[in-house]
Amino acid sequence: MSLVPLIPESAPFTAEQRAWLNGFLAGALNRGTARTGLIEGVAAKIPLTIAFGSQSGNAESLAKRLAKEAASRGFAACVAGLDSLQAADLIKHPNLLLITSTWGEGEMPDNAVSFWEQLNQNGSSPVLDGVRYGVLALGDHNYGDTFCLAGKMIDERLAALGAKRLIDRVDCDVDFDEPASAWAAMAWKVFGEGLDKQVAAEPVSKAVEEVDVGWSKKKPFPAALVANVALNAEGSAKDTRHLAFSLEGSGLSYEPGDALGVFARNGPLMVDGIIAAHRLNASAVVPLPDGGEATLREALLGYYECRKFHGVIPDGPTDLTSWVSSLRKLQPRLYSIASSLKAHPNEVHLCVAAVRYEVGGVAHEGVASTFMADRLPIGETTGIFFQVAKHFRLPASEAVPVIMVGPGTGIAPFRAFLEEREATHASGKNWLFYGDQRAETDFLYREQIQGWKESGLLTELDLAFSRDQAEKVYVQHRMIEKGAMLWAWLEEGAHFYVCGDASRMAKDVDAALHEVVQVHGGKSGDEAVAYVAALKKAKRYARDVY
Ligand SMILES: Cc1cc2nc3c(=O)[nH]c(=O)nc-3n(C[C@H](O)[C@H](O)[C@H](O)COP(=O)(O)OP(=O)(O)OC[C@H]3O[C@@H](n4cnc5c(N)ncnc54)[C@H](O)[C@@H]3O)c2cc1C
Numbered sequence: 245m246s247l248v249p250l251i252p253e254s255a256p257f258t259a260e261q262r263a264w265l266n267g268f269l270a271g272a273l274n275r276g277t278a279r280t281g282l283i284e285g286v287a288a289k290i291p292l293t294i295a296f297g298s299q300s301g302n303a304e305s306l307a308k309r310l311a312k313e314a315a316s317r318g319f320a321a322c323v324a325g326l327d328s329l330q331a332a333d334l335i336k337h338p339n340l341l342l343i344t345s346t347w348g349e350g351e352m353p354d355n356a357v358s359f360w361e362q363l364n365q366n367g368s369s370p371v372l373d374g375v376r377y378g379v380l381a382l383g384d385h386n387y388g389d390t391f392c393l394a395g396k397m398i399d400e401r402l403a404a405l406g407a408k409r410l411i412d413r414v415d416c417d418v419d420f421d422e423p424a425s426a427w428a429a430m431a432w433k434v435f436g437e438g439l440d441k442q443v444a445a446e447p448v449s450k451a452v453e454e455v456d457v458g459w460s461k462k463k464p465f466p467a468a469l470v471a472n473v474a475l476n477a478e479g480s481a482k483d484t485r486h487l488a489f490s491l492e493g494s495g496l497s498y499e500p501g502d503a504l505g506v507f508a509r510n511g512p513l514m515v516d517g518i519i520a521a522h523r524l525n526a527s528a529v530v531p532l533p534d535g536g537e538a539t540l541r542e543a544l545l546g547y548y549e550c551r552k553f554h555g556v557i558p559d560g561p562t563d564l565t566s567w568v569s570s571l572r573k574l575q576p577r578l579y580s581i582a583s584s585l586k587a588h589p590n591e592v593h594l595c596v597a598a599v600r601y602e603v604g605g606v607a608h609e610g611v612a613s614t615f616m617a618d619r620l621p622i623g624e625t626t627g628i629f630f631q632v633a634k635h636f637r638l639p640a641s642e643a644v645p646v647i648m649v650g651p652g653t654g655i656a657p658f659r660a661f662l663e664e665r666e667a668t669h670a671s672g673k674n675w676l677f678y679g680d681q682r683a684e685t686d687f688l689y690r691e692q693i694q695g696w697k698e699s700g701l702l703t704e705l706d707l708a709f710s711r712d713q714a715e716k717v718y719v720q721h722r723m724i725e726k727g728a729m730l731w732a733w734l735e736e737g738a739h740f741y742v743c744g745d746a747s748r749m750a751k752d753v754d755a756a757l758h759e760v761v762q763v764h765g766g767k768s769g770d771e772a773v774a775y776v777a778a779l780k781k782a783k784r785y786a787r788d789v790y
């Protein structure tokens with residue numbers, strides 16, 4: 245059998261790209277990293293690298309799913325985390341699909357940070373002529389100006405470095421399945437032009453498996469639940485829990501500001517309800533998302549997101565295997581850590597609102613929050629991992645004042661911050677804006693917070709219980725009332741933190757901050773915007789909102 249490492253003239257490449265690919269394939273064949281050239285009578289494949297920048301797994305799962313689809317369509321597809329790619333080596337990836345989320349506040353996900361830096365190295369940025377690419381950006385509209393920013397920046401930078409954008413970027417909101425599928429369909433069409441006519445190349449790089457450094461998202465630590473305490477008093481409309489997991493024997497540690505990833509199982513009542521309503525065979529054997537098989541009931545309990553079928557009674561699927569394969573893999577949920585290791589060695593604490601609501605008379609429950617609140621007995625374990633949040637850290641200097649705005653479960657990281665400042669005897673001033681519905685029933689961690697005010701750890705404490713009076717009173721109203729002092733703290737160099745609801749509270753608090761700067765700093769609207777932007781740039785305004 246003769247191998248001819250030659251890209252046919254008909255292939256959709258420029259002469260330059262063809263020359264590069266021919267050279268690359270010849271080299272790869274010599275090195276033994278590619279084993280195909282143009283083989284007479286054998287259908288040829290187009291190499292396609294699907295790279296992902298991902299923090300909590302969405303872009304990663306999508307990249308892996310699309311790589312499978314690409315392979316089934318005849319591409320020689322490989323998938324790679326951006327941390328396993330060197331920007332200078334991108335030239336070896338003539339067809340690149342790049343999927344990235346945005347994290348923090350318009351930042352790269354952790355595994356894309358180094359790649360992004362390499363793309364921006366003064367004087368030594370790679371030249372990417374010959375690379376054809378498309379970018380899919382994952383994000384969330386609630387983040388406003390930073391919506392899909394990481395994807396937008398990478399897309400522009402690749403073009404500026406000479407790569408050829410073959411398909412337009414698509415920016416996806418939280419429901420990314422549909423736009424992602426449309427983007428992929430375009431990619432198959434455009435990148436696949438000439439499929440079966442070209443030289444086949446084996447994947448030029450394989451996904452580099454994460455180095456096994458102990459427990460991780462891929463290898464979660466089985467942590468035992470050691471406390472589950474209701475934080476709301478009887479009569480409350482809410483069910484918020486203080487949960488503690490043991491880290492005994494894990495060797496794991498975390499910093500205040502980090503989040504905990506929790507793997508959960510769907511509720512048996514819901515799963516059995518779906519099986520009954522759709523007349524499914526609970527013991528049929530079906531594929532699992534990462535390989536292997538299980539009964540349908542076990543697959544739905546532990547491996548797939550299926551809440552959208554709860555309370556819905558359409559016709560049952562005709563092909564169980566393809567229906568199950570179309571479901572999203574059950575994702576771990578993130579929770580802001582509510583403890584300091586210095587105060588609670590070998591433990592990690594959470595403050596979790598159990599999600600329960602009704603639609604059309606049907607009761608619904610959030611998967612992970614009710615798993616921890618209701619279905620995980622004390623002493624039983626579940627998989628956990630730590631999600632580092634470099635953007636949400638106490639100031640490096642313990643003397644710097646901090647202002648914390650965290651209504652509801654937004655209190656979580658501030659309990660961690662305050663425990664840390666208490667344990668380290670930090671001299672900096674601390675100011676907490678906190679609130680919830682009613683003081684009587686919903687003052688989470690009341691004793692600890694009041695104790696901190698009495699001990700002086702909390703220099704200032706401003707409370708906003710929204711439903712204790714006819715008019716709603718929210719944390720941002722307290723900020724405005726105390727505007728002069730807030731401005732003075734900012735001018736002293738205070739760091740300003742916000743945690744909790746992204747869709748309403750964080751936006752209103754941001755507006756209140758601008759108002760305080762404008763009114764008490766004597767600034768115009770534009771100057772206030774610039775002042776707040778400078779705070780962000782100096783990493784003195786950080787948000788952990790969801
Ligand atoms: C970085 C980060 C930190 C977080 N920290 C915390 C924390 O400290 N404490 C905390 O409690 N949560 C926190 N969350 C939120 C948490 O990750 C989960 O999103 C939350 O617990 C819900 O997950 P679940 O699995 O219980 O619900 P899911 O099964 O994911 O269901 C939630 C979905 O249910 C639907 N839904 C919810 N309420 C209603 C309603 N009233 N009407 C109609 N539909 C509704 C919505 O579609 C919603 O997206 C954090 C999130 C992030 C990203």
Ligand SMILES: NC(=O)c1ccc[n+]([C@@H]2O[C@H](COP(=O)([O-])OP(=O)(O)OC[C@H]3O[C@@H](n4cnc5c(N)ncnc54)[C@H](OP(=O)(O)O)[C@@H]3O)[C@@H](O)[C@H]2O)c1
Binds near residue numbers: 484653680
């Ligand atoms: N978009 C949403 O539907 C949404 C938003 C937030 C939270 N949640 C969910 O609700 C559950 C509990 O959340 P949580 O315990 O963290 O509390 P929360 O619902 O965020 O409420 C905490 C406090 O914030 C108040 N609040 C409401 N709107 C506000 C605004 N625009 N600015 C400032 N404060 C505001 C609430 O008042 P009132 O309730 O009296 O208005 C309450 O006093 C979580 O599961 C969360 O996912 C959903």
Ligand SMILES: Cc1cc2nc3c(=O)[nH]c(=O)nc-3n(C[C@H](O)[C@H](O)[C@H](O)COP(=O)(O)O)c2cc1C
Binds near residue numbers: 351
């Ligand atoms: C703490 C946090 C910060 C985020 N910041 C942004 C942001 O600044 N802009 C944006 O568009 N999306 C933002 N998102 C939304 C994520 O990009 C989105 O959830 C995405 O699907 C996550 O994909 P991943 O799991 O691959 O990281 C943020 C999400 C979280 C939880």
